Amino acid sequence: MDSRLRGNDEKTNITMEQAQVTQLLANDMLHRLERLRINASGRFTNRMRGEHLAAKGGSSMEFADYRDYVEGDDTRFIDWNIFSRLRKPYIKLFHHEEQMQIVILVDASSSMMVDGKLERAQQLAAAMCVCGLFAAEPVSVYTFNQPTNNLSMVGPATGRGSLHKLLKFVENIESGEGGSQPPDDAVDTMLKRHRGKGIVVMLSDFLTYGDLKRTFNTLNNAGLEIFACQILGERELDPDLTSDLRLVDCENADILDVTAQDNLLDLYHEYLSNFQNTIAALARQRGGKFLCVNSDEDLSAVLFDQMRREAWLV
Template sequence: MTETTDILKRVRQIEIKTRGLSNNIFAGEYHSAFKGRGMMFSEVREYQYGDDIRNIDWNVTARFHHPYVKVFEEERELTVMLLIDVSGSREFGTTWRFKKNVITEMAAVLAFSAIQNNDKIGVIFFSDHIEKFIPPKKGRKHILYIIRELIGFKPESRGTNISEALRYLTNAIRKRCTAFIISDFMDDNFEDSLKIANHKHDVVALRVYDPRETEIPNIGFVKLKDAETGNYTWINTANKKTREAYKEWWRKNEQRLQNAFSKSGVDNVAVPTNEDYVKALISLFKKRA
């Protein structure tokens, strides 16, 4: 009962914070950054100088012996999917927030921003397999259910398979959608799946990392645990070559990820746990707009 009460309390706290952000900051940015699925017919009006002749309605033109054009407007309603990484590596943080806390808040902000624009929102929780699928719907009740799951969901596995999540998205969502994949991207060999998914949908990558993951401090011998496999290993951080080798691995991994996003045509942003994710999201939205 205590755990349930605590989850509901956190749901309320996150709702207040993230709904305020989406109302006051993201509303306009989100609307302009994520367009509708296409253009839908609105009306027919008389041809005006400068109109595209490809939009002439020849049936109406023949009837009234005067050129008329079809007018289209953007089809605003979107389906938004959140692909949430629930693997073991998200349970890491050396500042005042774990990666999973940042992932939860960003997902909630995007969910409220979507619902303000009358968009449907759905979620795919993934580890090294699909843990849970929440079909896209509208409504505040649906949003609060999503936030409860973001906070309280307990995965069966601790591994990561981004390709599996992307394949599931491609197969489960038939019509084009905007898909945010929120992960630390501690995985390999997902580039092909990313290309395929982004060809069908509009995929956006939000990568969350902790600053301590970028380099190893000199603190002597330490026992490290792999959050996903559970394996332990001892490392001598006093060894300069060890620290430099890890730093070089991180640099190459960063380059590998950027190449994967670039080749797949996927917009992306990196969000460290010790900085405000609001600036990163606004920067991404403005870039897309």
């Protein structure tokens, strides 16, 4: 096996025995991720091309079918092999395939500081960057945290030589304090900068007062396939509710006093399940995917078992 992270720049040729490429992912994970791709379900625009050859950056064409030649067609699309046999001109038709844009949206709000959720989001964002760049797809990373319309971002970047730039940005993501930006506002701001169809990977706990339905509708209408990854800590997935508790909302400081009862934990699990089913339905109804990740789970198991089993990575 080639032990190098290959790139179009000598700076990217770092061996597994040399310096760690990023503090977020071990070098052996990076090498395994090189061979994986984000499993987008739709890449074709379903347009047939044959009348003219357009010089359009970031796109390619794949043969689809034939049709009869008519006056005015571009002769560059005539299949001359068929013409030599049948003495009749046919035009080759193509699917026009646009380059898939990969947008990674990282929630860095206050609630993500709990139980290592932000660190897990950074690790997954770094992994998606590797998969995208090594598939020669343009990759952008946006992060939102404060209740403003400002987003930090990097990209779109292409090529393996961009790996260090993207990883450094992801490493330096910091959580906001004193609030959060609703995801629908963050998406509105992001789409003012973003151009092109593809996928959006949302890394968030989705513990928000924002309108997730509007968020997903906006992304879907922009031609972005939704990969919604909910990141929760073990205490959120299975909390200890055996005594009276005072809960403090880390984003708006609201206080809720909870009295332990026999069925309290069951009610919590029921609510959590319903909440996750709602997010999953919102994503899947728009052709997207949903996945819940435990921030305490072994990272290798998440990337190479859970994400492959759920067909996020192939």
